[in-house]
Amino acid sequence: MKEVEGGPSVLYIDQHLIHEVTSPVAFLGLEKRGLKVLRPEKTVATPDHNVPTINQHLSIKDELSRNQVEMLKKNCANHGIVYHGLGSEGHGVVHIIGPEMGLTKPGMTIVCGDSHTSTHGAFGAIAFGIGTSEVEMVFASQCIMQPKPKKMLISVNGKLNKGVTAKDIALYVIAQISTSGGTGHFVEFAGSAIESLSMEGRMTLCNMSIECGARGGMIAPDQTTFDYVKGRQFAPKGEEWDKALAYWKTLKSDANAVFDTVYEFDAANIEPMITFGTNPGMGIGISQYVPNSDKLTGNDKLTYEKSLKYMGYDQGDKMVGKQIDYVFVGSCTNGRIEDFRAFAQFVKGKKKADNVTAWIVPGSRAVEKQIVAEGLVEILNAAGFELRQPGCSACLAMNDDKIPEGKYSVSTSNRNFEGRQGPGARTLLASPLTAAAAAVTGKITDPREFL
Amino acid sequence: MSYDKFTTLTSPAVPLPIENIDTDQIIPARFLKAVERKGFGDNLFRDWRYDKSNQPISDFPLNQAKYSGKILVGGKNFGSGSSREHAAWAIYDYGFRVVVSSFFADIFQGNALNNGILPVVVSPEFLEKIFAAIAADNNSQFEVDLQNQKFTICATGESADFTINPYKKHCLTHGLDDIDYLVSMKEEIAAFEAK
Ligand code: SF4
Numbered sequence: 307m308k309e310v311e312g313g314p315s316v317l318y319i320d321q322h323l324i325h326e327v328t329s330p331v332a333f334l335g336l337e338k339r340g341l342k343v344l345r346p347e348k349t350v351a352t353p354d355h356n357v358p359t360i361n362q363h364l365s366i367k368d369e370l371s372r373n374q375v376e377m378l379k380k381n382c383a384n385h386g387i388v389y390h391g392l393g394s395e396g397h398g399v400v401h402i403i404g405p406e407m408g409l410t411k412p413g414m415t416i417v418c419g420d421s422h423t424s425t426h427g428a429f430g431a432i433a434f435g436i437g438t439s440e441v442e443m444v445f446a447s448q449c450i451m452q453p454k455p456k457k458m459l460i461s462v463n464g465k466l467n468k469g470v471t472a473k474d475i476a477l478y479v480i481a482q483i484s485t486s487g488g489t490g491h492f493v494e495f496a497g498s499a500i501e502s503l504s505m506e507g508r509m510t511l512c513n514m515s516i517e518c519g520a521r522g523g524m525i526a527p528d529q530t531t532f533d534y535v536k537g538r539q540f541a542p543k544g545e546e547w548d549k550a551l552a553y554w555k556t557l558k559s560d561a562n563a564v565f566d567t568v569y570e571f572d573a574a575n576i577e578p579m580i581t582f583g584t585n586p587g588m589g590i591g592i593s594q595y596v597p598n599s600d601k602l603t604g605n606d607k608l609t610y611e612k613s614l615k616y617m618g619y620d621q622g623d624k625m626v627g628k629q630i631d632y633v634f635v636g637s638c639t640n641g642r643i644e645d646f647r648a649f650a651q652f653v654k655g656k657k658k659a660d661n662v663t664a665w666i667v668p669g670s671r672a673v674e675k676q677i678v679a680e681g682l683v684e685i686l687n688a689a690g691f692e693l694r695q696p697g698c699s700a701c702l703a704m705n706d707d708k709i710p711e712g713k714y715s716v717s718t719s720n721r722n723f724e725g726r727q728g729p730g731a732r733t734l735l736a737s738p739l740t741a742a743a744a745a746v747t748g749k750i751t752d753p754r755e756f757l
Numbered sequence: 758m759s760y761d762k763f764t765t766l767t768s769p770a771v772p773l774p775i776e777n778i779d780t781d782q783i784i785p786a787r788f789l790k791a792v793e794r795k796g797f798g799d800n801l802f803r804d805w806r807y808d809k810s811n812q813p814i815s816d817f818p819l820n821q822a823k824y825s826g827k828i829l830v831g832g833k834n835f836g837s838g839s840s841r842e843h844a845a846w847a848i849y850d851y852g853f854r855v856v857v858s859s860f861f862a863d864i865f866q867g868n869a870l871n872n873g874i875l876p877v878v879v880s881p882e883f884l885e886k887i888f889a890a891i892a893a894d895n896n897s898q899f900e901v902d903l904q905n906q907k908f909t910i911c912a913t914g915e916s917a918d919f920t921i922n923p924y925k926k927h928c929l930t931h932g933l934d935d936i937d938y939l940v941s942m943k944e945e946i947a948a949f950e951a952k
Contacts, residue, residue, distance in 0.1 A: 435864055
C-alpha cells in the first residue's frame with residue numbers, strides 16, 4: 307500500500323484469522339488504547355491450539371485453557387467478530403477452516419498469529435504468520451508493516467514415485483536447503499510435480515514452507531485451485547465468480563520473473579521421508595541411515611550430537627525397524643480429508659500394532675463429518691483406531707494429548723523440536739502413509755512395502 | 758507494546774552456543790496459556806533450565822552465577838519455528854535487551870524489534886570471537902551502540918557493524934511502536950479500501 311521512508315512497507319490485510327493463544331494480549335493492547343477492531347468483518351476466529359480432542363461437549367477441564375478459549379469468545383463478541391466455537395459446524399484448526407469455507411482465495415493477503423499461515427499460499431495468496439503485536443496492528447488498522455521479502459523459486463519436476471506424498475516433498479526440500487535456507491524469502495513452488503498435487507497436497511507443502519525459514523510459500527493458482535474454491539460458502543457466486551476468475555487467471559508469475567534464489571529438484575530422487583533429529587531439516591529417505599557428524603565442526607557438531615542424544619539414536623543407525631510408541635495423524639499439515647483417506651485405505655483390513663497408541667485427529671468439524679460420511683470411521687474402527695475430535699492436539703501438545711517423556715511418536719505434524727509433543731517426547735515427522743505403516747507394524751516401516 | 762527506549766548498553770553476556778534455538782525451547786507451548794503479558798521470564802528456556810522435578814539444571818548457562826548481563830549470545834538461526842511473540846516477551850521479561858547471533862529467523866526478528874529487544878547479526882567468525890571472549894573471562898564486557906550500529910568486544914576492542922532498518926531504529930531509540938503509526942494512517946487506509 308505504502309512504503310515508509312527507509313522502512314518497511316504498509317500492507318493491507320484482506321483476511322485476518324485469529325485463535326485463542328496469540329490474540330488475548332492483542333485485544334488487551336487495543337482496549338488500552340481505547341480502540342475497536344477496525345474491520346471485524348475481515349476477521350474470523352476459532353479456538354484450536356488448546357482444545358481437548360475428546361468430550362468437546364463438556365467444559366474444558368484445564369482452567370488456563372478454558373480461560374483462554376472463553377476470553378476469545380468474549381473478545382469476539384465485544385468486537386463483532388465471527389467466532390466458530392468448539393463443537394460448532396465451522397470449528398477446526400484455523401488453517402483448515404479458512405480454505406474449507408472459501409475464505410482463502412487467490413491473490414489475497416492473509417495473516418494469522420501462527421507461523422503456519424503459509425498454508426493458504428497454496429491458493430496463490432500472500433499468507434504468512436505474524437506476532438501478537440502485529441495481530442494488534444491488524445485489529446487497529448487492518449494493516450501491518452513488513453519489510454519486502456526476497457523471492458525464491460523452488461521447482462520440482464518429474465513424476466512422483468509410488469508412496470511419495472506432498473509431505474515427503476516438503477521434508478525433502480527442507481532437508482536439502484536446511485531450516486534456515488528460506489529465511490528472508492517468500493517461496494514460490496513450481497514444476498510439474500507441484501502442479502500434479504491436489505489442493506490438499508499443495509496446502510501441506512506450503513504449510514511446511516515456514517520450516518525452511520521462509521516467510522511463506524505459494525503456488526500459482528490454476529484449474530485445480532479454481533475447482534476447489536468454486537461453490538464454497540464464501541466463494542464469489544454468479545457474475546462475481548466470473549470477474550474473480552478472470553482476475554485470478556492473471557496472477558501467475560510471468561515466465562521471465564526474476565528470483566533472488568532458485569532451487570531445482572527432480573521428483574525421481576524423492577522417497578518417503580522421515581526425520582531422525584530435532585528440527586524438520588533433519589530428515590532422510592526412509593531407507594537411509596542416520597548420517598554421521600564427521601563433516602561437521604564446532605557448534606554444528608555439538609548441536610547435531612545433542613539432537614541425536616535427545617532422540618536416543620546413534621550415527622549410522624538404520625531408520626527402518628526402529629520401535630515406536632505413538633502415531634499422531636492430524637494438524638494443519640496433514641489433517642485434511644485426503645490424509646485420512648490415505649491413512650484409512652492403508653490400514654484397511656490390517657490391525658493396529660499392540661505397542662502403538664494412535665491419535666487420529668481431524669483438522670476440522672467438516673473433515674470429521676466427511677470421514678464419517680465416506681465410511682472411513684468403520685474402516686478405522688475395524689483396524690483398531692478411534693477417531694477423535696478436531697483441534698491442534700499433539701502437534702504442539704497444549705491440551706492433554708501429550709506424548710510421554712522418552713516415547714517415540716511418528717507424527718504427520720510439522721515440528722520435531724525438543725518437547726514439541728510434550729516434555730521429553732521424541733517426534734519423527736512423516737506422511738500419513740508412513741504413519742499408517744508404523745501404526746500397523748509398531749515400528750518404522752517403509753510404506754512402499756505394502757503398496 | 759510499551760518498552761524502554763534503547764540507545765547504548767555495556768554489559769557482560771550470557772553464552773548459549775547452540776544452533777537453531779527454536780521458539781519451543783525459548784518458551785514451551787504449555788506456558789502460552791496466559792491471557793496477559795506477564796511473568797514469561799520465569800519460563801524462559803524452561804525445559805533446558807529446570808529438570809522434571811523443577812530443580813535447576815546446573816550446567817545450563819542461565820543457571821550459572823558466573824554468567825550475567827543483558828546480552829544473550831546464541832548460535833546461528835536463533836528463534837526459528839513458531840510465531841509466538843511470547844518468546845520475545847520471555848527474553849525481555851528475563852532482562853535481556855540484546856540478542857546476538859549470526860542468523861535470526863524472520864518472525865522472531867520482527868517480534869524482538871516490536872518488543873524493545875535489539876537483534877544483532879554478526880558474522881559467524883565474529884560470533885566465535887564473542888564466545889571466545891566470554892570463555893576467556895565470564896565477566897567480559899560488550900558495548901552495543903545502536904546509534905552507530907556497532908557491537909564491540911571491550912576486552913579486545915574489536916568491533917562489528919550491524920544493520921537495522923532505519924525506521925525500526927527510530928522506533929527502538931524512542932520506545933515507539935508501529936500501531937501509533939498505523940492508526941495515524943486511518944484516512945489513507947479508508948481510501949485504499951474504497952479503490
Ligand atoms: S496444527 Fe500445529 S502447526 Fe497447525 S496451527 Fe495448530 S499448533 Fe500450529
